[in-house]
Amino acid sequence: MQVIFPLLIPLLTAILGLLAIRSSAGRRLFFAASAGGQLLFSLWLLASVFSSGSQVMYLGGWSAPYGIVLVADPIAAIMVVLVCLTAFSCILYGFQETSIRNEHPLRLPLIQFLVLGLNLSFLTGDLFNLFVAFEVMLLASYALLTLEADDWDVRQAFPYLAINLFGSAFLIALCAFAYGLFGTLNFAHIAVRAQEMSGEPLLVAFGMLAMLVFGIKAGLFPLYYWLPNAYPIMPIALAALFGGMLTKVGVYVLLRLFGTILPHDMDLLYVVLAWLSAATMFFGVLGAASRPYIRGILSFHILSQVGFMMLAITFMTPFAFAAAILYMAHNIIVKSGLFLVGGAVMVLNRTDKLENTGNLWVRTPVLGVGFLLLALSLAGIPPLSGFWGKYMIIVAGFTAGEYVLVAIAIVTGLLTLFSMLKIWMGSFWQSKESVPVVTSDRRWIPMTVIVGGLTVISLIIGLLPEFFIQMAMTAAEGLLDKDAYIRLVLGDLP
Amino acid sequence: MFLVSSLLAGILFGVSTYLILQGSFVRILFGFILIANAANLVFLAMIGDPRGRAAPVLAANEGLPMTDPLPQALILTAIVIGFAVSAYFLFLLYRIFLDWKTTDAVDLFKKSKPTDV
Amino acid sequence: MALALIIAVFLPLIAAFLIPLAGAGMGRRVQLLAMPFPLISFGLILWCAFQHESGTQAFLEVATWVPSLGLDLVFLVDGLSLFFGMVVSGVGVLIFWYAGAYLDDHYEEHNRFYAYLLLFMAAMLGTAFGGNLLLLFIFWELTGISSFLLIGFLHGTKEGQTGSRMALLTTVFTGLVLLAGVALLGMQVGSWHMRDILAADLSLVDGGLAAAILILFAVGAFGKSAQVPFHFWLPNAMSAPTPVSAYLHSATMVKLGVFLTARVFGVFSEMDLWAPLMAGVGFTTLLVGSIFAFFSHKLKAILAYTTVAMLGLFIGFYGIAESSGARYDFMHILNHTAYKGCLFMVVGIIDHATHIKDIRHLGGLWRRMPLLGFISVVAAASMAGIPLTSGFVSKEYILTELYRFMENPTGLPGWLPLVFSIIAFTFMAALSIRFVWHIFFRPEPEGVAEHFHHPGLMIHLPPLVLVVLTLVLGIFPVLYGPLLLALETPGLTAAMDPAYVFKLWHGVNTELITSLSVLASAIVLYFGANAVNWRWEGIPRWLLLDLAFNKGVYALPTGAKNLSRFLRAEAPLDYIPIIAATIVFSLGGFFILHAEVFAFDQMIPFFLESFYKQHLFIALLITFASFGIIFARRWTSQVIFLSTVGFLITVYFVIYQAPDLALTQILIEAATLILILLLLDRFPKSIMRGERSLRISRIRQSMNTVVAIGVGSVVFLFTYAVLLRKEMDYIGQYFLENTVELAKGTNAVNTVLVDFRGFDTLLEIAVLLIAILGSIGLLMRYRRSSEEMEEGEFGAGGFGIHANDNETTK
Incomplete structure (x- = not known):
């Protein structure tokens, strides 16, 4: 039963918030309370999944594979917690960033719809339902993207929408092909049927199309171009939520697809995906180096790290999957945190263009420490949270004998540090008399507190990684153990 | 049956892709409306051969072989979602037109913002 | 002894985080607060040295940390680590003493300075005593970070910035190379515990791999110790205040490369x-x-x-x-x-x-x-x-x-x-x-x-x-x-004759x-x-390589930008063609390699066998109508063709025995038409005349055609192949059999929608709702209030920064 809550609460919150609440203050309170509650619920779900095993919910009581099934296995539960955590911090941050009178009344309900779409994408065990979840998520993201966009920035929504619409058409086609090939849409049932088809070229073609379709969402090279220019037009609180979570849905689906659904012998796909991931991480990090402002750098960086995760997927071992999961969890938290630092810089310096920022290390050292820890963590400096995932990916790459790919990953790590250094030098160390530091704008204090919260979580992952690695290992084994998943969902059905 | 249906789906995908790649907002919009239809046709084709089968309405066709109801139900959902998305896209194009005074994508990305000038 | 070492290493580490708080506002007197820590560490290490039995190696297992990666908190006490520990903490005492006199009131942020110094010292001691290769590496990187902060202590100056950046990038890069070596060596040995590492016999490992590991370690050591060709960073790192230079560059940090060489001497020296x-x-x-x-x-x-x-x-x-x-x-x-x-x-x-x-x-x-x-x-x-x-x-x-x-x-x-x-x-x-x-x-x-x-x-x-x-x-x-x-130190120093006397x-x-x-x-x-x-x-400057390095650093953003341009990542109109082309290339290529899935030789008989007049007729009509959209010049006629396609698809649905779909399609088609007419009517009259391909070059247009044909072919081939291979045991059957009994409805499509898969429908409604909300948001434009305008550039929507600084797109 717990499985339904991450879906029901956002949906009800959004609708109630739209219908029942009139005052802005009341709306804020209501949505913040709900987001906090969701975080608690998701933690509860996580705890019970890890203590008493994965949970399955057959919606409407219709047994799988006929009805829609929700599956909370370890990976899904982890992702739901991350969604709720990011959403909660971004909502709170948004309260600081935008004054209560200026807040768009639709922003909070739409965030809840976005959360609904995200949570459902992680929990659903049905391909078509995944499509619907994607559409909920995407429409909410379109709406949020344009909701508060500058009149002139709104054009950036055009390529974003166009590409996702194009991708969605192929996603429907993918569902159709799945139904045609396997006669079913349930993940577990597809896994059974796909196992029987193992080795057929058509199955590989199906996997390839799926890889590309979800690659668009995840930001795989050369399908990622829509992302880096779209995210910066949003208010920081939303950019942080998008930057943290949206691409990770694509990565999650690829994990699920290659780990649980398709047979484990699609070598051609692994090779293609591995090289595309390497290209993604390399070109992504170079793209970041080309941007002169914080949000641009961070937006481009998202891709680079997505490349890391997808590279790990292609090694197809529980260890590599665990590396991808750990890296993903770390990245969601750290990336959101960095966006939020960017927002605080914008409050203090009135801009995030690096040539016009500065003086912050002297004036606001606490923010600086937060940024430094998050940035070094992103660059994979030990013993911060980003190191463990990166190190595991390197080990997994060596185990697979992919020395060139590991070398690219290492160079990418250096370039990541390079662009983080660019922000650090530009905003924190640079001292320019002409740059104002508006500490009288008190918004930066609560913003820094929220950044601090995310930093502490990242530090905990970094300093006590064993617990999280174990969790990631459990999740990875759950993803790769097809039989267990099939038994879990279908019971003893053949 | 297979051949014609899949050819039709392919043609519609091709035509809509062509439209999407144009500059004019109207054509792009029509391309996206069309591609949603095309994707539905792909799904429809998965029903297989409908000849000799009746609609899946049991009250009327009890005992007869019937077409597969599941793709139909899913297409129905997809049609509605496609409509919602297309409508939203239409509104976005309209908004961009209001702000940028252009109805051409090539033009749109050639222009620079008034604040930059 | 373990406790002494824990205190010696971790006390300065903890102090490094407390000093900035405790020492705020104390000015140069922070030195007095910081001074005891190197003294304590030095004393404790000295005591350990006296406890230590010469010629042995002691492993002090302190705690488990990350057992799943083979990383534990282990201290290795031998001559090498004691020697470096004493040098680091001993010189540390002198440096803290010296810094107190050197850093007078002209300098600011004394508390941060001593915090960095303590952090650095702790990292150095941790590296020296690290009894696990990974642990050693972690402290190794920490020395890089803390030295970065120290070198950039005068971060307002240009030298401070370039010098520290150079130091950090060089040492982190070589550090990453070292990490690869650490990972490989540990994987070969099967453990990262220093006891196993030092006992490793690399002659059992493949020769090329062993050489590669050695080179990776050597690059790590060369980078840290500023060996050719990494020699450029050290002189540039001199922009720091002198106590830092004295500590980092004479006594300790740069000697880490020497330390690492000594540490792995026993492992590699026979190669x-x-x-x-x-x-x-x-x-x-x-x-x-x-x-x-x-x-x-x-x-x-x-x-x-x-x-x-x-x-x-x-x-x-x-x-x-x-x-x-x-x-x-x-x-x-x-x-x-x-x-x-x-x-x-x-x-x-x-x-x-x-x-x-x-x-x-x-x-x-x-x-x-x-x-x-x-x-x-x-x-x-x-x-x-x-x-x-x-x-x-x-x-x-x-x-x-x-x-x-x-x-x-x-x-x-x-x-x-x-x-x-x-x-x-x-x-x-x-x-x-x-x-x-x-x-x-x-x-x-x-x-x-x-x-x-x-x-x-x-x-x-x-x-x-x-x-x-x-x-x-x-x-x-x-x-x-x-x-x-x-x-x-066993494995490192040659056995000494106890009676040997050093003479002048x-x-x-x-x-x-x-x-x-x-x-x-x-x-x-x-x-x-x-x-x-x-x-x-x-x-001559070029010999120093630092200009080349800086040039690289400055050229990187420009180069990256050109690369992005080259990859067309800055041209929004190319995004979809690239995506489409990727799909066409990968799937098309795959289909060419596996043409057997299409059974082409049976295509014609197959076609004739399943020939169905009405079906073909409608399909042809749809095709013509869709091409009509392309060739029609006026948007009004395009709308007519689009609607024709939509309504013809209704007929197609009927052929497929899908009455519910036909009904929905008609309704939605009508709604779309109304929306289009309402909004497009507000567009300027210029598009009434049609502007087909006005702004798209001929080459571009033919490329578009190729991509479109490619997409169409791939979809056609894929659909066809799937239909040939169609799984006959589909779950749709279940709904036909059970809809009356279980769902109490006679229309299977309806029961699927509202009952079996009711959740989809619920969300479908949510999608509609979101679309409405989003459209309202689009049209009821977001306006910043006057209050926020006064706050300057910063506001929820427009930050005065433009998402896309590359306005030109071709």
Whole structure:
């Protein structure tokens, strides 16, 4: 039963918030309370999944594979917690960033719809339902993207929408092909049927199309171009939520697809995906180096790290999957945190263009420490949270004998540090008399507190990684153990 | 049956892709409306051969072989979602037109913002 | 002992985070707060050294940390770690002392400075005692980060920024390379515990792989120790305040590369590659560094390059050592630390007293600061290797080793280390003479007196301690015996005869003659340079590589931008073509390779067999209508064609026996039509005339056609292949069988929608709702309130920064 809550609460919150609440203050309170509650619920779900095993919910009581099934296995539960955590911090941050009178009344309900779409994408065990979840998520993201966009920035929504619409058409086609090939849409049932088809070229073609379709969402090279220019037009609180979570849905689906659904012998796909991931991480990090402002750098960086995760997927071992999961969890938290630092810089310096920022290390050292820890963590400096995932990916790459790919990953790590250094030098160390530091704008204090919260979580992952690695290992084994998943969902059905 | 249906789906995908790649907002919009239809046709084709089968309405066709109801139900959902998305896209194009005074994508990305000038 | 080490390593670490808070507002007095920590660490390590049994290795398992990655908190106590631990904490004490006097009230943020120093010291100690390769690596990287903060302490200056960036990028890059080596070595050994690593037998590993691991480790060591070709970062890192330079660059951090070489000596030294790699790079650096030092004029640059040179010597020293063990390595490192730390402090005092950094503008300081002069003379003598200083003792033993290698060379020509060293020693001796004479004894040039103020006695004491050490050891080398004996390290140092006595006078032998001729030629060299008045503008910049590095750093963003342009990532209109082309290429390519899935030979019979007039007729109509959209010029006629397609698809649905779909399609089609008409009517009249392909070039248009045909073909082929392979056991059957009984409805499509898969429908409604909300948001434009406009550029929507700075798109 717990499985339904991450879906029901956002949906009800959004609708109630739209219908029942009139005052802005009341709306804020209501949505913040709900987001906090969701975080608690998701933690509860996580705890019970890890203590008493994965949970399955057959919606409407219709047994799988006929009805829609929700599956909370370890990976899904982890992702739901991350969604709720990011959403909660971004909502709170948004309260600081935008004054209560200026807040768009639709922003909070739409965030809840976005959360609904995200949570459902992680929990659903049905391909078509995944499509619907994607559409909920995407429409909410379109709406949020344009909701508060500058009149002139709104054009950036055009390529974003166009590409996702194009991708969605192929996603429907993918569902159709799945139904045609396997006669079913349930993940577990597809896994059974796909196992029987193992080795057929058509199955590989199906996997390839799926890889590309979800690659668009995840930001795989050369399908990622829509992302880096779209995210910066949003208010920081939303950019942080998008930057943290949206691409990770694509990565999650690829994990699920290659780990649980398709047979484990699609070598051609692994090779293609591995090289595309390497290209993604390399070109992504170079793209970041080309941007002169914080949000641009961070937006481009998202891709680079997505490349890391997808590279790990292609090694197809529980260890590599665990590396991808750990890296993903770390990245969601750290990336959101960095966006939020960017927002605080914008409050203090009135801009995030690096040539016009500065003086912050002297004036606001606490923010600086937060940024430094998050940035070094992103660059994979030990013993911060980003190191463990990166190190595991390197080990997994060596185990697979992919020395060139590991070398690219290492160079990418250096370039990541390079662009983080660019922000650090530009905003924190640079001292320019002409740059104002508006500490009288008190918004930066609560913003820094929220950044601090995310930093502490990242530090905990970094300093006590064993617990999280174990969790990631459990999740990875759950993803790769097809039989267990099939038994879990279908019971003893053949 | 297979051949014609899949050819039709392919043609519609091709035509809509062509439209999407144009500059004019109207054509792009029509391309996206069309591609949603095309994707539905792909799904429809998965029903297989409908000849000799009746609609899946049991009250009327009890005992007869019937077409597969599941793709139909899913297409129905997809049609509605496609409509919602297309409508939203239409509104976005309209908004961009209001702000940028252009109805051409090539033009749109050639222009620079008034604040930059 | 474990507890002592935990305190020695982690107490400064914790203190580093507390000092900035506790010391806020204390100004320079923070030093008093920070001073006890290096003292405590030094005392504890000294105590450990006395507890330690010589010639053994003790592993102190402190705690498990990340068992699943083979990483535990283990301290390794042996001669090597104790030696480095004592050097780090001992010099640390002096540096903290010195910094207290050096960093006066002109500086700000004293609390942060001492925090960085403590962090750095903790990281160094952790590296020295790391008993797990991964743990060692973690502390290794931490030294890089903390030194970055220290080097960039004066971050307002351009030098501070470029210097620290260079140091960080270089050491982190080589650190990452080292990480690859650490990962590979541990994977081969099956453990990262130092006990297993040191016992590793690499001859069992594939030769190429073993060589690769060695190279990865060597790059890590070279980067940290500023060996060629990474020598550029160290002189640039001198932008830090002098106590930092003295600590990082004479005594400790740069010696980490030497430490790492020593640490893994036992693992790699039997490999053929060891001597050529380590000795080749090491002695080349020695030569290059000493020449650069000789030709430099900035005081700190001179010292930085001699440091680079000496580090090369140490690494090369391990390179030429017999694999049974190196001889007296600690003695040389200790001597170098003593005089180099001392010289750095001297330079700091001179800078402090005169504000002059260039040796060409100095002179006559003996009269003003005789004590400092004495300190410098002794330290420089040690650098030059003049008898009665510890530097002389070292040089004799190093020469012995070089001669031994010349007789039994392995891996590289035997004369090379010796010749390189002799040249380098000559240059260093010559510049030692210059250092002393030009600063202290030649007539005072103008400008020295201008800013001069006496720095006070306090600041002289730390270098004095080191000078005393240099003299004591130089005069009584017998003291080395018990010291080195106590620090004997298994696998690293050659077994020592306990009865061996270090002597000042070995009789007239080759080493002494070499040493004397080095001094003689140094004097000649000095006077030669004097004759041309040392008139050169330093070393050619390109040799230093730092300009190239900086150029790279500045070119990277531009290059990256051009790359992004080249990849068309800045051209929004190319995104969909690229995505479409990717799909076409990958799937199309795959289908060409696997054409058998289409059963092409059966296509015609298959077609005839399943021929169905109405079906074909409708399909043709739809095709024509869809092409109509392309060819129609006016948007009104395009709308008509689009609607025709929509309504014809309704008929198609009917053919497929899908009445519910047909109904929905009609409704939605009508709604779409109304929306389109409502909104497009507001578009300008210009598009009424149609603007087909107005702005798209012919080439572009034909590319579009190709992509479109590709997409169409791929979809067609895929659909066709799936239909051929169709799974006949589909779950749709279940709904037909059970809809009446279970869902109590007679229309299977409806029961699926509202019951079996009701959740989809619920969300479908949610999608509609979101679309409505989003459209409202689009049209009821978001306006910033006047209050927010007053707040300046910053507002929820427009930040005054433009998402896309590349406005031109083609």
